[in-house]
Amino acid sequence: MTSQIDSASLLARAGELIDLAKAAGADKADAVVVRSRSSSVSVRLGKVEGTESSESDDFSLRVFVGNKVASVSANPGFDLKVLAERAVAMAKVSPEDPFACLADEKDLARDYPDLDLFDPTEVSADTMRDVALEMEQAALDVAGVTNSSGSGASAGMGGMVLVTSHGFSGAYMASRFGRSVSVIAGEGTKMERDYDFDSRLFAADLDDPKLIGRRAGERVVKRINPRQVDTGSNVTVVFDPRIARGFVSHIAGAINGGSVARKTSFLRDKMGQQVLKSGLNITDDPLIVRGSSSRPFDGEGVKGERLVMIEDGVLNHWFLSTSTGREIGFPTNGRGVRGGTSVTPASTNLALEPGDISPKDLIRQIGTGFYITELIGQGVNMITGEYSRGATGFWIENGELAYPVSEVTIASNLKDMFMRMTPANDIDRKFGTASPTIAIEGMTLAGR
Structure with a gap:
């Protein structure tokens, strides 16, 4: 997972989209890029069941023509000018919305704090696999646990770039790391299921996988009969x-x-x-x-x-x-x-x-x-x-x-x-x- 992935280029692209929308006839506009990256590994009974990875940058443009508004979305690689013109054309034939608007200029954040939301730690698929296996085994080691519904670990990031036609320009990213396990106790029609998990912004803050597994096992055993x-x-x-x-x-x-x-x-x-x-x-x-x-x-x-x-x-x-x-x-x-x-x-x-x-x-x-x-x-x-x-x-x-x-x-x-x-x-x-x-x-x- 790479660090604050080139927000400058996304801000520039969003700003260009705003300029093109105004040139096409929009009175006001805002452009958003929602960025996400994620990867995960799931295991069950000691074997890997799935490994997934995804990433996306989703662009959205919202334009206002008087009290009329329209929004369009696109993936990277689209033609900025075509998207802007399409949005304005849609707005012109849309019904009026007396409440749709940009935020008042006086309410915009002129400066904003660093909230320490992003951890650039790279977590490999092998590491996530090992963590998931360790959690599952810790749960299965609890006396009375009879089966596993699966265990998993994940890492990801998401963030937003926002540019408006009345002067706001900003971006932030946040990371997310997770661990979870679900196990079964009992047999036949008397089976019970329970789970435990942890989710944090920083990988080092996550609970130990053995602790998560043991908690899941202890929770489900208490539910028997x-x-x-x-x-x-x-x-x-x-x-x-x-x-x-x-x-x-x-x-x-x-x-x-x-x-x-x-x-x-x-x-x-x-x-x-x-x-x-x-x-x-x-x-x-x-x-x-x-x-x-x-x-x-x-x-x-x-x-x-x-x-x-x-x-x-x-x-x-x-x-x-x-x-x-x-x-x-x-x-x-x-x-x-x-x-x-x-x-x-x-x-x-x-x-x-x-x-x-x-x-x-x-x-x-x-x-x-x-x-x-x-x-x-x-x-x-x-x-x-x-x-x-x-x-x-x-x-x-x-x-x-x-x-x-x-x-x-x-x-x-x-x-x-x-x-x-x-x-x-x-x-x-x-x-x-x-x-x-x-x-x-x-x-x-x-x-x-």
Whole structure:
């Protein structure tokens, strides 16, 4: 994986594309190059199953003619002049969009920090193979593990070059390294599966492969011979941090300005109101050094800042890009993300800030409840907040994890769940969405 791959030439090419678009009749324009490189090796039962490698530079040009907008994409080698003329011709026959626009010039990042997002370490296919084999063997060595679903290692990089017609020009790259393994315990109809993984910006920060493998093996062995439990209401449910991160993503989705504009969020009318239990805070920070989802500027050239999205349970901000903000009457807060030829808002380094109680003490205080390690299905309605998903995990008795449980459905409404959350203090901020263990009171559990 080579270092910051010739960003200067890509910036020059994007700038030339902007000039050609204006010459063809565009009033405003921006050009983006999304660069990616990746390689991976997968193994199963001691043998290599696959080796993959890919790279791409995807160019996108967005042009504005009055309130009309059009976007086109191309791969390297295209004719710049033809692409620019095609984009302008498309814009001229497009319907007017009163909200589509470039970021306001005053919002553009005139300087931006080095967030230390790129590790130039080269990881060979042989090294990735050896790491994957070591992880798998460590998992298989755990007593009770009977088979492997596979193990893998990966290395890659991605980045963005952005040039606009009103003066922004910038580029950044970020690397990514990963390791994962999935194994099986039990036999026949009583087989259980679980996994473990790690993903980091810098290769040296990755967990040791033997540790990842051992964790995967230990997790799956604990799931052998699960029981069913009785149906009940008013059950306290505890989300393992791995599951809690997904739950926090529901909060992010509900306060996304795009969902508010489309009226597909159950929190769309709650700005300035309490939406989480008092004392809870949700933060979002794009400028964390070596942060998993950090970026020096967003997809429109706007530099974001740390925001307390929800403070003491009260909703302070939506995630906003410029056009989405205009649609619902707010300025951008630098959360625009390029997706192909469009810009949509999204979170960066998002965190449910931790509480002051350990997971062990939290479970002890609960006494009886359900500790969830896996959720199944997609039963979440973001318009109404209705929540119903299959779950597996462990039953809590006398304040301790007693035995594995499966074939359970949990149900409630996200509005109520948000108001009944209690976070522990075990947050791990290496993930783009970070959350500690969460306990949620008053859920319905459907069992036998």
